[in-house]
Amino acid sequence: METIVDEPQWLRTASWLGCPLAGAALGWFLQSISGWVVSLSWVPFKGPFQLVSDIPRPWGAIAGIGAGLVLGLLFAGVWAHERLIVKVTPSRITLLKEGRTRAFEAELEAVFFDGKELVLLAADGRELVREKADVDRQAVAKALLDHGHPWRDEPPTVK
Template sequence: METIVDEPQWLRTASWLGCPLLGAALGWFLQSISGWVASLSWVPFKGPFQLVSDMPSPWGLVTGLGVGVALGLAFAAVWAHERLIVKVTPTRVTLTTKGRSRAYEAELQAVFLDGKELVLIASDGRELARQKGDVDREAVAKAFTEHGYPWHAEPPAVK
């Protein structure tokens, strides 16, 4: 039996839909104010704003929306790439992030969250893993306790 702790499906879907939509809205907004920004004497780097404001009517809008959508998709891709997925079985813990998985089969002395970092401590006191990720604290605690791992609500005191 394996327990997987990951972002909820609705959040993964929302990131792939919401980020490009927000990017498009930002692109539209920046395109719509580009002429005004380019007219301000104190604004540095007026060139890109002037370039966008000088584009013929539909192409400035299309460019603004397209760049916004592309940046939103890039942000969603980075978000997906950086997320931490925790798989727990009675004999193995697998941490996946940035396209890489690491499996740990050692006996553990402690498992806990230190801020946003999931920490695995081996029975000899060595830190096996410290992985940053936005995991649901309750879900990860439940996954480890259900499989018999020594979950600690707070980082244990160092001996």
């Protein structure tokens, strides 16, 4: 039996819907205030705002919304690409991130979080992996303990 620890489905769905919508709203907002920003004497770098405010309506709003939508989709894609998925069985811990799959079947001394990084130590004390992870710590701990892996709540002291 395998236990998979990943971001909740609602968060994955919300990122693919929310990021593009937020980007589109931000694109519309920036386009709609560009004329006002250009009129302010104290604002540096007016050039980009002037360029945007010179686009005739409704094309400026459409371009702002479209650019924001694309940037939001790109952000959601980066988010999905960089998330860590942890799969645990009694004999293996598999980490999936950035299109790479790394499986660890070695005898482990400890598995723990060091700050925001998931760390696996081999029985001989070597660090097998240190991976930035925003996964639920309790879910990782439960999965590892349920499958008999040596989970630690704190990093071990240096020998």
